[in-house]
Amino acid sequence: MDWLKDDERLDYLLAENLRIIQSPTVFSFSLDAVLLARFAYVPIQKGQVLDLCSGNGVIPLLLSGRTRANVTGVEIQERLYNMAVRSILLNGLDDQIQMIHGDLKEMPSILGHAVYDVITCNPPYFQTLSKEVQNQNYYFALARHEITCTLEDVISVSAKLVKPGGKVALVHRPARLMDILMLLRHYKLEPKRLRFVYPKEGKEANMILVEGMKDANPDLKILPPLYIYTNENEYTEEVRELLYGKQ
Template structure:
């Protein structure tokens, strides 16, 4: 494995995989792990797309849940390269691949209405003034709607999906109404919503939403997911998600 600069090779413990990360370029967050566990995927075959893929953590995690092909789309060349090297290291490049491209122009390359699942962990924050932007360009692009907007990610997800295909997003609760409005605008009907809380008694800080293309209106609100217990330790649910076991 050829690591560049301050890159390191970390474990994805529950899946027994390794992933290249860099504190100054990109490291995945818990949100990506939650999305990869939340989305419904075909087990035996199918075509899956991960938009705003970063260092490829969601394709790696999904590779343990499906035997289908998974394509990550990431605009930043450095991150896309990190992801592809991780795929190669884990000997998954026969099913996983990374495309370094602007998601706004990727549909003709990937194919219109050909895919079963699209996942997306988009930039969360509207573009602020220059004085508020992170000095690190890699992190700024990952966190702020500079290279793509929430509407872009929803529109492209709809373009890529077959009728009945699933789109799954993770975002902040404050953008829930924006996300649902955009989904319906682009023929994606919300079907499952889950709120994630840092601990009991606190406000939710993450939402997970799955929609079906041209689906009927019938949304289910799943049980809440708590990250920490009263002792500030991971809850049994989180231990299972992160480590593959509850204790």
């Protein structure tokens, strides 16, 4: 099989010793995807896990190293969907991971309600009303801006798809924290865990990791902060372990 097309390359997901197909002009995963895949609760032996806005399949691939459950990814961009499918086949994980090419807003009618134990999503971060401020690269624009789905779309759809007692985990920007918490509670996904991610000590948080539970009682836990870099601009010990595994 011809694994690579155009300007694509093969990279390692180092902690899992997996390979992933990436493209600098279409999509390459970033640290936020790794952090979400490590933050999310997943059942160890069995269950149903769903990843929305899957891109090139990085989060399903990462989750496969933590669980034997079935993992499904949903991606609206055909090129990224195709990259994800090839990466899954390349790693011999097609018995565990499947990809769906489609709009996440249509998933409740396709997949059903209250089906999944865990849902993850690394959604578009930016609210953009003007095309002038959207990224000029169409692939990047769809991945980064709320063009095909909004934050409310992600949360409302997740609330339909997840089982009672199931969990929904998101990575996002701190500027949207209040929107996220309000929408989670509105759609009966009670916020249960929240972690702030900082570039380094003394800097403002630039990412948040949030988990909600369907039909749960209020009990939000604020987890210890996660620092990405030391003052020497090297990865902290925790981040090195997340990326490369225990050395």
